Amino acid sequence: MRLSDSEYHRLTVLKNLRAAEPVSRTELAQLSGLTGGAITPIVRDLAARGLVLEEKVPSPNRGRPRVNLRLNPAGAYVAAATLPSTGDFLVEILDLTGRAIFSQTRPLTDTRSLAVLAAQFATVLAEVIAASPLDIHAIAQVGIGLPAMVDNRTGVVEYMATFSGGRYDFAATLQALLGIPVRIDNNMNLLARAEHWFGASPPVDDFTLILIELGLGGARYQNGQLVVGSHGIEAELGHTKIVPEDGRQCHCGGFGCLQTYSSLSALVTQYCDLTGQAVPGHMGMRSLLPDVIALTKAGHNSLQDIFHRCGKYLGIAIANHINMQDPERIIVLSSEPELVDLISDDFFDALHHNTLEPLRNLARVTFRHLDEQNYSRGAAAMVLEQLYQSRTTIASADA
Amino acid sequence: MRLSDSEYHRLTVLKNLRAAEPVSRTELAQLSGLTGGAITPIVRDLAARGLVLEEKVPSPNRGRPRVNLRLNPAGAYVAAATLPSTGDFLVEILDLTGRAIFSQTRPLTDTRSLAVLAAQFATVLAEVIAASPLDIHAIAQVGIGLPAMVDNRTGVVEYMATFSGGRYDFAATLQALLGIPVRIDNNMNLLARAEHWFGASPPVDDFTLILIELGLGGARYQNGQLVVGSHGIEAELGHTKIVPEDGRQCHCGGFGCLQTYSSLSALVTQYCDLTGQAVPGHMGMRSLLPDVIALTKAGHNSLQDIFHRCGKYLGIAIANHINMQDPERIIVLSSEPELVDLISDDFFDALHHNTLEPLRNLARVTFRHLDEQNYSRGAAAMVLEQLYQSRTTIASADA
DNA sequence: CAAAATAAATTTAGGTACTAAAATTATAGA
DNA sequence: TCTATAATTTTAGTACCTAAATTTATTTTG
Incomplete structure (x- = not known):
């Protein structure tokens, strides 16, 4: 639903307040593109509702001292x-x-x-x-x-x-x-x-988030708003088909889903296929993963191929995303730093080769550790x- | 750039005026969600600028007769x-x-x-x-x-x-x-x-357009606005990678682009590869296409496989798009009705099998003939x- | 044919939310 | 104490909306 101008302004003020905290009203006016006269009643309302705290600071030079504003945690x-x-x-x-x-x-x-x-x-x-x-x-x-x-x-x-x-x-x-x-x-x-509300300052308004976990997920912010489909449903990156013929079967019923190649469960499942082990449940996958990573690091050739492919296919999928949607930033989250080490070369190689030349190097792609608190x-x-x-x-x- | 409320309202009024033409001010108010009092000055301004014509109509019943509004062609x-x-x-x-x-x-x-x-x-x-x-x-x-x-x-x-x-x-x-x-x-x-401005009435606010030509293109409207990337660049659907390993080489320098399987040039190129002919330039491709289609219809097996794959891969790509972006409608344009006949079974089959169940049948996908005037x-x-x-x-x- | 009924459109009164500029406030320094 | 100065608020003005009242242009009715 479209926000009205005043709703949009209020939201902008608050995002900037959060991001630049502590901040004076005058700074807030500059950050949000409004005049001081517009900030006064907005902050007054927020303060009256207890959402914002004022804090007097001793002035370093002459002139009326600034009043610092902060979100009121309570x-x-x-x-x-x-x-x-x-x-x-x-x-x-x-x-x-x-x-x-x-x-x-x-x-x-x-x-x-x-x-x-x-x-x-x-x-x-x-x-x-x-x-x-x-x-x-x-x-x-x-x-x-x-x-x-x-x-x-x-x-x-x-x-x-x-x-x-x-x-x-x-x-x-x-x-x-x-x-x-x-x-x-x-x-x-x-x-x-x-990421948008409690992450970088100033708030990032255009980014795509990708998470490598047992599954593989994606979400996107554009123009400072979460992108939702016409039925309110988010990007199902994991079930994007990356292999069109004879792809691996996915629990979704389809074949060739990205998730069957470039996710933690994909790595463990393929390891089990190699060794003839039964594929364990969610908990079992997690406990098996350190072994799989250790074996790969030790030089297990077939496993290394699996990790190479994991990185490569993820790189292709993200390149496709860049070619289609031209995001400003892409943040790839993972709770397994060792996984990132193992796949990042193949990932960035595939990303580079599959992104169209004019878009290459425009979208900044970074890996970052998942903070589970962020849920x-x-x-x-x-x-x-x-x-x-x-x-x-x-x-x-x-x- | 974000439109202000009044810009947005003006645009809404004009889109509705175009779509529902001829329309009275009262109808326009209902269509655009504004009150009559807001319509009057907007229409007055448009009429003063010569963009809108008023037309008195004899009233069918009692009451003040409606004044029909139309875009002024001149x-x-x-x-x-x-x-x-x-x-x-x-x-x-x-x-x-x-x-x-x-x-x-x-x-x-x-x-x-x-x-x-x-x-x-x-x-x-x-x-x-x-x-x-x-x-x-x-x-x-x-x-x-x-x-x-x-x-x-x-x-x-x-x-x-x-x-x-x-x-x-x-x-x-x-x-x-x-x-x-x-x-x-x-x-x-x-x-x-x-499509958005001169197409269906009421205007469609959420759709994805796909064109099968020598190349393969895409564009998307969301919330009544053309979606543009953070660098103003549109969806490059044709260079989405559909085959991750040993894909066909594309003129973009990449391998496995959708365009090398599901475009007119892909069909002709693959036909030339089959027969050992040199691949012609753009004009040559166009002149060869009727032969390729005729041979396929006549039952040429290898060619039929190529067309099957054309439809299938396009279906997968569009299913991926639906899974990622959840559009309300998808319109696939082509200037070759016979091509549509040849690929639509494979296309819809792949579309159905690769769209996630909750989204299946939600997005309406239709083929339509390209009207070159629409450029x-x-x-x-x-x-x-x-x-x-x-x-x-x-x-x-x-x- | 005048009066009543009716529907479309406009105007009015009121409100919100902005801007630009003036005024006020709170401080430091002379 | 007076002056300079920077932050903030207030004021005056404007744009643009809504809801309700009013006006307008017509047909129907008595």
Whole structure:
């Protein structure tokens, strides 16, 4: 949905405030392209709502001293519940600055259906909030992240691997159970939101995020906004077909998905194929991975080929993405630094050779370590973005 | 660049006016989501500038009769110069409704450099405008379309096959030579603009356009706006890599480009490879194509395999696009109806099998015959969009 | 044929949200 | 204490919207 000018300005002010903190009103005006006269009422409103703190600083020279503005960490709290790669629930309570003030994990016990999953989310959220120092009424909203296809506008889960009951109205169900507003999005989108809201300063407005985990995911920001498809569904990079003939079979039912070559599960699965081992489940894959990496480093030829191909195909896929969408930056996240070492030569080689000449070297591609906290931060950002946009009527001061 | 609310509203009103023509102010208010009171001054301004005509209609029932509004064809004229698939210049003068009132082709004689090309554009434009019934001062702007990588915001040509001198400031050069404002864009973007502005009613706001010609191109509209990359460059679908290993070599220097399998030149080239013929140039390809199609229809097995693969790979590529971007509609254009017959079974089969289940059948994919006039229409739309947005101060009426 | 009914379009009153410029405020230094 | 100065706020003016009232142009009705 298109933001109105004033919503857009408010959001810009807040993003700049967060990024340049501590910042004076005058600086904020320059950063956001508005005049000082426009900043005053926006900051007044935010301060009145407790989202922004003012801090007097001794002036270094003459003239009226600047008033430093900061996000008020205690301005609002968000409960974030996600299912990161560990496979367990991570429930965190975060403040306005994206810092976790309370954090607990809970086991995910039942993976039958989305309805059961929603019930478990409700239970663990209620438990963790009760265990936290905060009262449930101090929580402004709940943000949920799922490794699933989600319509983030409606809160409907379209599809989630191994869970039956697609097209399930997850957000509404949870909201009814908890009695707090609930927002939900796909895990990759959460990481992208975290990057945009709590990452670099000034905020990066055009980037693509790619994550190499057991699966392979992607998300994209353009013009300072998360890109969502016409049905609210995010980029399914992992199930992009990279091999058109005789490709490896994917759990999605298709063949030749990028995910079957350039993901952690792909590497372990192919190793098992080599050795004739049975392919383990998610947990088994994770425990096998160090061995696979060690063997590769030790010079195992067939394994090295598998890693070469992993890097190469990822490079081709990202080159394709650059050729199609011309992003400004690409950030490839991984929790396995050793994997990055093993694939980066092949990756950058393929990236270079498959990007069209005029676009070559335009998009900056960097590897970065995944911070698992960013799932929660993204959930916080999702909720805060809504909080920021909503405009309360300014209580008329007794002028 | 982000449009302001009022620019956005004006544009919306005009798109709806064009699409629903003839339309009353009251209808326009409903279509564009504004109130009647907002429509009045917008239409007043457009009428004052001669872009809109009012037409009294006898009222069918009681009440004040509606005033029908139409685009005034004579409100502004645009000179469009493009290089469609024929390889020659097509220079047309179009009215506000996208109708060509004058049309001539001129040979493209010199393909050395972009500088020479720009000079030729200037020459043919000046000649054709002189030959037309219109004075050059009646032309509001010139719109240029090129089969090239273009930054449509700056008018710089980044790269154009067979023409040397990339990063050439085409629009500025031409503007200096002609003395009229010049806008320039990539051919695929022009087709997409034509589709959005002069196509279906109500205007389609989310679609991807794909063209099967000698090359293979793509362009995308999202949220009612042409999607451009961070460097103003459009989707290079043709050079997406579809085969990662031992792919066919492409003139771009890469291997495995979709264009080397699913384009007219790919079909002819592969036929020549089969028969040991030398691969002809652009014109030769076109003349050979009917034979290739006829032989395939007659049951030539190896050729049929080539066509099967053409359809299949295109299906995979578009499925990948759907999985990544979730477009609402996809329109595949071709000037060869027989080609469509030959590939559509394989295409739809591959499309279906490679689209993720929740997205399957969500995006409507249709084949359509390419109307070569749409290059010019797109050039007109590009210019008109600018014209529409610009706001002249309303001459204060003697109230 | 005048009056009533009706639908389209415009005007009016009110509000929001900006800008540019003036005024105010809070400090340091003379 | 007075002056200079920089940050911020206020003021006056403008653009552009909405909702509601009004005007306009027509047909239908009595």
